Amino acid sequence: MIDSKIEAYIDAHSTKVDNVLNEIYRQTHLTQMYPRMISGPLQGKFLEMICAMLQPKKVLEIGTFTAYSTISMARGLSRESHIITFENNEELEDMIHDNLNKAGVAQQVELIIGDAIALIPQLANKFDLVFIDADKINYPRYFEMVLEKLNPGGFILADNVLWSGKVADPAITDEETRAIRQFNAMARDNKQTEQIILPLRDGISLIRKISYD
Ligand SMILES: C[S@@+](CC[C@H](N)C(=O)[O-])C[C@H]1O[C@@H](n2cnc3c(N)ncnc32)[C@H](O)[C@@H]1O
Numbered sequence: 001m002i003d004s005k006i007e008a009y010i011d012a013h014s015t016k017v018d019n020v021l022n023e024i025y026r027q028t029h030l031t032q033m034y035p036r037m038i039s040g041p042l043q044g045k046f047l048e049m050i051c052a053m054l055q056p057k058k059v060l061e062i063g064t065f066t067a068y069s070t071i072s073m074a075r076g077l078s079r080e081s082h083i084i085t086f087e088n089n090e091e092l093e094d095m096i097h098d099n100l101n102k103a104g105v106a107q108q109v110e111l112i113i114g115d116a117i118a119l120i121p122q123l124a125n126k127f128d129l130v131f132i133d134a135d136k137i138n139y140p141r142y143f144e145m146v147l148e149k150l151n152p153g154g155f156i157l158a159d160n161v162l163w164s165g166k167v168a169d170p171a172i173t174d175e176e177t178r179a180i181r182q183f184n185a186m187a188r189d190n191k192q193t194e195q196i197i198l199p200l201r202d203g204i205s206l207i208r209k210i211s212y213d
């Protein structure tokens with residue numbers, strides 16, 4: 001969504017990601033049918049910075065894909081912090097474990113292969129940070145589910161909340177666009193949360209849980 005010259009300028013003036021992440025980015029583009037789902041360098045660094053700032057002890061990620069965002073977040077965490085990440089595509093399991101090992105963060109990450117919708121309610125943990133980046137149709141359900149699992153003062157980050165600008169065009173009414181609109185409205189209207197939408201890449205919501213009631 002950003003002008004390509006501005007994007008190049010941002011890239012030239014931002015700290016580069018490490019070689020492991022570069023290799024995962026390359027490998028994802030070579031092997032995956034929908035490589036555009038990957039976070040990439042700008043968003044990856046953003047996630048790392050957020051983790052370095054907040055120092056969350058427990059992080060939940062919904063939508064691992066090839067673990068680019070998982071590793072980016074782990075790069076910003078202290079060694080004692082822990083990430084639980086959900087991926088429902090079991091064909092990605094080996095690649096995810098390989099990538100976590102190569103990045104040296106495997107001991108901090110628990111990968112759960114399965115449907116996040118079914119499995120999140122079973123989690124005993126509460127989280128300080130949740131990154132929502134899975135199927136868009138379920139974003140409203142994820143919002144409700146993860147809010148329950150979030151510690152007061154905790155944050156939710158949600159990717160793709162501008163959905164290539166479609167959310168702002170009333171003529172577009174497909175199911176995914178409607179689900180993301182609903183998610184954005186739920187976050188805005190919920191009395192337990194406050195949020196801003198950052199126009200980074202495809203739009204990232206930064207949602208803070210301010211109270212229990
Ligand atoms: C956009 S990609 C995640 C990208 C990754 N977070 C990154 O930044 O590189 C979304 C992933 O969510 C997974 N997914 C979709 N629905 C899911 C569900 N219900 N439970 C768990 N994973 C799901 C998909 O298989 C896909 O790999």
